[in-house]
Amino acid sequence: MNFIDSHCHLDSPKFHADLEQTVERAFSAGAVALINIGVDLATSKSSVGLASRYRLIYASIGVHPHDAKTLSNDVIEKMRRLGREQKVVAVGEIGLDYYRNLSNQAIQRQAFIEQLNLAKELNKPIIVHCREAYSDVLDILDEQYLPHVSGKPPGVIHSFSVGVRYAQEFLKRGFYLGINGMVTYPNNTQLVEAVKIIPMDKILIETDAPLLAPLIHRGKRNEPLYVLEVAQQIAKIKNLSVEEVCQTSTNNTRQLFNLQ
Template sequence: MLADSHAHLVDRKFDSDRREVVERSRAEGMSLVIDVGYDLDSSRRSVDLAGQADFIYSAVGIHPHDSGEAPKTYLDDLKKLAARDKVVAIGETGLDFYRNLSPQDVQRQVFREQLALARELNLPVIIHSRQAHEDLLDILRSDKVGPAGGVIHCFSGSPEMARECLGMGFYISFAGVITYKGNNTLKSIAASVPPDRILAETDSPFLTPEPYRGKRNEPLYVRYAIEEIARIREIPAAELSKTLLENTRRLFGIK
């Protein structure tokens, strides 16, 4: 009964064995995976992948790294993709001022446009924020999200940011980083998020948890993040897994 709320199974790092990873995930207990696009090509491939496995659903969007390369037609393209079966969210979108692979003003514009698209389509939004937290919050305060809400994926902000995002209606998702030594602030946030607003993810093939850190990540490894969150919250991992699956289904409107 495992749910991975954020993975990139269409990433090229899975090209040699994607089918095997999907089948292993199914065989070993994955109930739900949200595969997340980061540009138009990956979004198209994510939609196709979702059509091949009953437990995989898709999100379509433009990552801040790729916002500078987005064609002028990208919003129309995303809108068409979002109409396809098993597309449950817009994203991942947001701001990343750590690597600055796209100009910051372009990142802000493309983020705002995707927030508006999510509101128009009544879909939740999957948000990326790295070393841009205050800028991101400024946009969310002014532009807001629709009633479908959204998630701050791979949360890396402060307790104050977590509280404000929760107040805006967001879910907070924790990735394999939660298993790394230290990270006491992140662990304290994971302990305090309300039980109906917490998610877990892998961000596969990135952010591999202990004990596999340094190797390619995959959806099944979400169990290590879940085990650590359960330890922090002092509840059984099986109980948390059930809650996380329910939360992921609720956010993304999956029966």
């Protein structure tokens, strides 16, 4: 069964001891690609490094809203150069996080806008992190980004975990929604309701590894192989086979990130 983990952080220190084996477990189970995501300049570089070492790993580059305060002009310039590397498929994760507020909100908005401009310039889709900042994210996307990308899928809302209303807002704008292990947690009714109405051809499956392990591994390190648990849960909710969920989300991921 073919599948793709569309969002993982294999450069995390949590994988230093057994990266090789972790990647091998995913590939021998049928992974046909893994997208490794940058959250600042250093991890964007490591992401590109992983992509050059492994044929089936692709990279995204970006500065996470938590680290927005590190996005100087110099960093943007370095990101721009990294963004032209061959296996960079997206700009992200970028966005707004008003839950943890690790960078000041105005600085987060500024960094988000600057990286939307970078995505436009590089002609790459975006990977959006949004927590408790939905109306600002939608406003910024509407004003600064969507008018410039008409005709192709704009990106993915990663770690989507809120309800039907925001699912519809993003779908209306052409976004894919990234569903991860949170869909396996009990009491996540609003996410389950959202998954019911999101068309299968708009879903990407992801782990966000090493974070957010699915229920049966909860509290432990997550890894790309466990994206199959996410597929299984979506299959159950949508009354589809797990093969169908894996196949369609693989096609979706290939299409969004323009993978061969």
